[in-house]
Amino acid sequence: MRDRIRPPKDLEIVLDELKELRLFQTKQKGMMFAAAMGYTINSKKDQHERPERYGEGIRLEYFQSPEDDGYINALAVAAHGTLEILADDRTDDRFDLFERYANTGLIELKRRLDSSRHVDRLEVILDILDDLGGDSQGDDSNDARVRRLAGLV
């Protein structure tokens, strides 16, 4: 049973860049954001590819200490639509799923970062949060949007 989550080798450079720019404090946090992005872009699990090669794994304890590991399980349940994915012997499946969503998220992150080299990097992340952020429930989302607009005028 695996105890590490592996970033895609060819996209590790994106995680490194985000960490060097202090946009994400660790590669683990970068992976969380990427996986959540991947799911938001497309929640259908079968449409996410595995990376061709994997980089050095991040130990599970690095997800546990900031209490982010619950999200990995919640993501797996949401993607499969069943609680049975929580079984002990399905740990590898959950990790695999997380890695695939993260792969999608990193591809999108790289595209956005590359296509706006002249833009402040924090602004790129803020644009992602504006484009893809908010609740799926209507009311909260509207509240948040109204608050943002109020800050601009």
Add this chain to the structure above:
Amino acid sequence: MNPTESDWHQIDKRKQQLLAEIWEQLSPEERDILEATLKIEAEHRHLLRPHGLKKSIQDVIKGTIR
């Protein structure tokens, strides 16, 4: 002036609190090393050019972490 009321006394107290916080974060061996280092340096502070203190501190570290 009553020293317990003075600003300097307050500064001294807070300095101590600061050291206590730092102490909390050190392991037992590191605490020993810190204590020994400060003692060695304080004992020899009167020397303009202290020789051999580095070696003494290094010996303490080697003796504490085996």
Add this chain to the structure above:
Amino acid sequence: MILRELRITNFRQITGTYTIRFAPPGDHSVTLILGENGSGKTTFLNACLWCLYGRKDFENPGEIISHKAVEATPVGQEVKSNVRLILESGGQTYTIERSAGLCKLQDGRLDDADTEKLNVDVTDEKGVTRSINDRDPHQEIGLLLPEELAGFFFFRGEDLEELVAQAGSDKLKGAVETFVDLLVLDRSIAHLVDVERNLERDLKEVSSGDAKRLTEEVEELQSDMDSLSAKIAEERQQEKKILQLVEEVEDRLAEIEEVRPLVEKRRELDQKLGYLVERIKEKRGELADRISADGYLHLRSDVLSVGVKLASEARKSGEIPAKIKPQFVDDLLGIGVCICGKSIDEEARRSLAEWRNTSALGALETAITHLGGEIAHLQRRKDMFRDDFDQRRIEISELESALEITEAERSRVEGELRGRDFRQESARDLQAAKNRHDSELHEVRLRISRAEDKLAQQEETLEQRRTERDRCAKDQEKESRISRQIQAATNVRKGLQKLRTGWVALVQENLDHELQLKWDEIAQLPRRVQFDSDFRLSIKELGGDNQWRPSASSSANKRALALAFVTSLIKLADQAQGSRDGKRFLFAGGQYPLVMDAPFATMDSFKRTVPVGLRRTVPQIVLVTNYDQWQGEVEDALGIAVGSAYVLTLHTPKETGETINFRGIPVEYVAAEPDTVFDWSELKEIMP
């Protein structure tokens, strides 16, 4: 430290032997020394500093002995200069005597042998005197008053202004650090750094493979970081130099009446811009940290809701909590016997297996409950993030708007200054110089910022390499041990560095607080004064728009501010003594006098209030000034507190004589001496 007596013999301009008995602390604690410009007022100050520290911060430092005394000495004989200072500290009396004697040569010159001698005697409360020349007398004097602090208690008026200038911050920082006495800490830190390096070298020798490679990388990184730190320090020095130049130009520009309001406005706007830029950077950093921690939860999805929904459905359908635990059924099927004792036949076995397949969730009950708790926690984080995120973005927006407005206004002011048809050419040149310096400053700051970012990255990489190296070394006993030793040394060193920074900050914050109180007491003007974490002194006043803005950088303001700082230091020194009694080698602290040469010269409106304020807070004042500056407000404030008074009578061929009136008694102030070759001075007591 309280001054008792000063005896001067043939020191610089002062020819002959004279003794000053200082007024002691109390109602009449002021010692007044009046002297015309050029009579040796600064010589008096220099005599004290030469006696204490051998300091010769004056023109022609090789010429200590009075020219007139040399002239009067026959060839082949020795002519001496001597200064003896008697002071009290900690219940003991110190007699500090420094002398220099040189032989007069045929051609009237003096031989150039180094004959300076220092003698320090200490008399205790019982009257027993001992010489401390067998130990280091300089160190003994340093305990009374470290040389780094002497300038705060013995100074000329113009020296005060330097404390408030850009370049003064280094001196003020040095003063605080000396005050705090960081010798033990600094040496500990420096030695631990060396020990870490030694251990790294040891590790390199015993390690192999990846551990060795990583150790070499660590060494290389440390070397790079050292070079980078040195480069940053150089650039910071350069930054300070440029800031000093900018300040000088601005001071000169401000003197030019026609541009003063614009220059002051521009300065105010520069400060505001600096503040806004820092705040925005700070806020953006905080925002990035929040996004890093919980930003992923903000992305739109049903990740948190699906699990909750499924768990709820499972509860509604009765799948959980399982009435019979699937594990229990598994165990029964394994044994083949029911709890009632009956054998489980094929049909029962089939039913149980069927039930078992439809109740898979029972086995996951713990995991599902755990997930519920985790999701609830994540949901709370998500909600908090949302509110926090919006609020922070609003704050940044507001700051950016303010920045834009301030930049626009600064552009306008700058445009007005640049486009101005200055009547005085000097104003144009000064403005051009300022523009050049601003440009250079921008470049230097950019380089510093890049270098600091690089250093921070290298620090992180260093930590990573060390962690990787420690992991590699784990299996090798010797390597592992040395690794742990390095880690321990590093942790202790970092702890001490944190203590150092924190402790200095405590004293700086205290002085900042005390500064305002002292200012209110001695200046009695509504100003906001500050001693900030960069060890800079500043002064602000309330503008017409009710905003605090920097006060005019006048000589009077600077002197008053510096005096407020010095009196804050005096108060702290007095308190420090109580806690340092019995500790042999610390700066003893205690009461301190102020020995001031022409401090009130340019103080205009402060002349009435500052002397009164000083009298209240300083235990002993020695005031060296000319008669014009004494008369009027200063005399009104301090006259009543004068305990002893002297005049330095200037003998000169250049002027006609002058007599002054001190408390109704005529006193010779300047003596015309057409036959004398040199100016020389003598000291006379005019009030016992």
